[in-house]
Structure formats: structure tokens, C-alpha cells
Amino acid sequence: MKNLVLIGGGNQAHYTIDIIERENKYTIIGIIGNNVKLGVGIVAMAGCIFNPKAVLEDFTFFATGAQVEHDCYISNFASISAGSILGGYVKVGNFSAITLGVTVIDRVGIGKNTVVGSGSVVVKDLPDNVLVYGNPAKIIRDRKLREKFLK
Numbered sequence: 001m002k003n004l005v006l007i008g009g010g011n012q013a014h015y016t017i018d019i020i021e022r023e024n025k026y027t028i029i030g031i032i033g034n035n036v037k038l039g040v041g042i043v044a045m046a047g048c049i050f051n052p053k054a055v056l057e058d059f060t061f062f063a064t065g066a067q068v069e070h071d072c073y074i075s076n077f078a079s080i081s082a083g084s085i086l087g088g089y090v091k092v093g094n095f096s097a098i099t100l101g102v103t104v105i106d107r108v109g110i111g112k113n114t115v116v117g118s119g120s121v122v123v124k125d126l127p128d129n130v131l132v133y134g135n136p137a138k139i140i141r142d143r144k145l146r147e148k149f150l151k
Helices: 010-023
Strands: 002-009 028-033 047-052 131-133 137-140
Touching: 002 010, 010 028
Parallel strands: 002 028, 028 047
Antiparallel strands: 131 137
């Protein structure tokens, strides 16, 4: 089977997916919706979904199966790890990291240089320079300037 990335959206995309699945000749490895704005240096692993009007700034990273819903804004050098889902209108600040399996509900902002721990559910805006985790996500501590989130 050949790999395929779908570009576009709406009913046509659903119709196309149905045909592709019936013919069993292709594996859909990603979907890019209508009017998605892509910066330079983006890395997106297999299974990522970028829904309409999302903005992905420069040098952002998206691990396997990351899902970015409509009208999200992912700032420079941010990373979204495997299995994470960002609801509509979510904004992720520069250098922030959304780690494995995180859910961020609609219209929430994640500050700059903020790290959200694995499996967290983010239900309210988060400030700059913090480490958060839990369900619901809570601030655990402040982060230092240039602190690595993977040690």
C-alpha cells in the first residue's frame, strides 16, 4: 500500500476517505484541512490531523497522531506529542511542549515556554513558564529560563 496525505476538507474529504478505504490501496498518513497556514521547518509524523484555519508557525513539531482542531494557533518552536488533541481556537505559545496524550479543551491558551505533562486535561488558560499536569491540569512549579523539558 502507498502512503497518502489528504489536503482539503469538508464533505469532499469524507467522500474521498470512503473511496480510499474501500479500494484498500493507500494508507492515509495525515490530513491537512482547508486554509491551514504552514510555516517553515515543520515536522509532522504519521497520522497527524490539522483542521481548517489552523496556523502552524515555524519549526513546530507534531508527533504521531497529534490532532490540531480548527482555528488553533501553534507558535514557533512549540511541540505537540503523540496522541494529543487540541480543541478549536487553542493557542500554544513559543517553545511550549504539549506532551503525550494531552487533551486541551476549546478556546484555551497555553503560555510561552510552558510544559503540559502526559495525560493531562487542560481546561483553563495557562501562564508562561510553568510546568503543569493532572486532570484537570494544575500548576506544579515555575520553569527556569532555558530549562530543558526532556532531561
